[in-house]
Amino acid sequence: MRFWIGNGINKNKQMVEHLQHYGVISSMKVAEVMETIDRALFVPDGASAYVDSPLAIGYNATISAPHMHATCLQLLEQNLQPGMHALDVGSGTGYLTACFAIMVGPQGRAVGVEHIPELVASSIKNIEKSAAAPLLKEGSLSVHAGDGRQGWPECAPYDAIHVGAAAPEIPQALLDQLKPGGRMVIPVGNMFQDLKVVDKNMDGSISIRSETSVRYVPLTSRDAQLRGY
Numbered sequence: 173m174r175f176w177i178g179n180g181i182n183k184n185k186q187m188v189e190h191l192q193h194y195g196v197i198s199s200m201k202v203a204e205v206m207e208t209i210d211r212a213l214f215v216p217d218g219a220s221a222y223v224d225s226p227l228a229i230g231y232n233a234t235i236s237a238p239h240m241h242a243t244c245l246q247l248l249e250q251n252l253q254p255g256m257h258a259l260d261v262g263s264g265t266g267y268l269t270a271c272f273a274i275m276v277g278p279q280g281r282a283v284g285v286e287h288i289p290e291l292v293a294s295s296i297k298n299i300e301k302s303a304a305a306p307l308l309k310e311g312s313l314s315v316h317a318g319d320g321r322q323g324w325p326e327c328a329p330y331d332a333i334h335v336g337a338a339a340p341e342i343p344q345a346l347l348d349q350l351k352p353g354g355r356m357v358i359p360v361g362n363m364f365q366d367l368k369v370v371d372k373n374m375d376g377s378i379s380i381r382s383e384t385s386v387r388y389v390p391l392t393s394r395d396a397q398l399r400g401y
């Protein structure tokens with residue numbers, strides 16, 4: 173699905189206004205953070221940054237479409253309050269990790285985990301050019317190379333977990349690292365995928381609902397991804 177094509181869209185602010193116009197963004201806070209973090213800093217040189225489409229970033233990976241980033245930010249908004257901890261699994265370009273860092277602020281913690289070391293390195297360069305650079309420097313934002321299916325236990329438990337690649341099933345390590353009251357947004361499935369909203373209740377029980385049908389690259393091993401899955 174795509175809400176608009178690129179004609180005439182050449183500004184980050186206009187992209188956000190389109191997302192508001194089509195009802196994808198209803199939250200002022202999500203609009204603000206997506207205006208603050210310019211998507212153009214996270215896409216390959218020469219790519220159409222503000223088109224509502226995923227874009228190839230190499231290594232058989234993509235930066236997700238703006239409407240998917242907006243949808244996930246909206247679903248996680250209550251769990252991205254100042255001071256909270258957020259984990260972005262499959263952080264790719266670092267775009268969403270940077271948005272999380274702005275939302276949780278300097279007293280919070282935003283962690284990206286990506287299994288392609290070259291993407292980790294380029295995501296750090298992207299973030300350094302963005303409004304989230306001071307948070308990276310101060311250490312409330314970090315990006316690490318690793319298998320995101322294991323989460324990132326050092327900064328757990330998390331109020332918010334986002335998974336940017338489709339898992340055949342929800343990894344147990346991620347459920348374990350979710351705080352009671354925390355929320356995970358994760359695409360689940362193979363050919364047909366649903367974006368699942370996973371809430372850990374205060375008694376530790378789990379509630380799961382499907383938000384929408386989606387199409388993501390798989391959450392897999394690095395070797396399988398580099399072979400083309």
Ligand SMILES: C[S@@+](CC[C@H](N)C(=O)[O-])C[C@H]1O[C@@H](n2cnc3c(N)ncnc32)[C@H](O)[C@@H]1O
Binds near residue numbers: 288
């Ligand atoms: C849709 S892409 C990037 C999403 C990211 N939100 C963005 O927009 O830049 C999904 C990412 O998940 C990564 N990935 C896939 N399996 C992974 C795993 N097991 N551990 C960590 N990262 C993984 C891929 O390398 C890819 O960068």
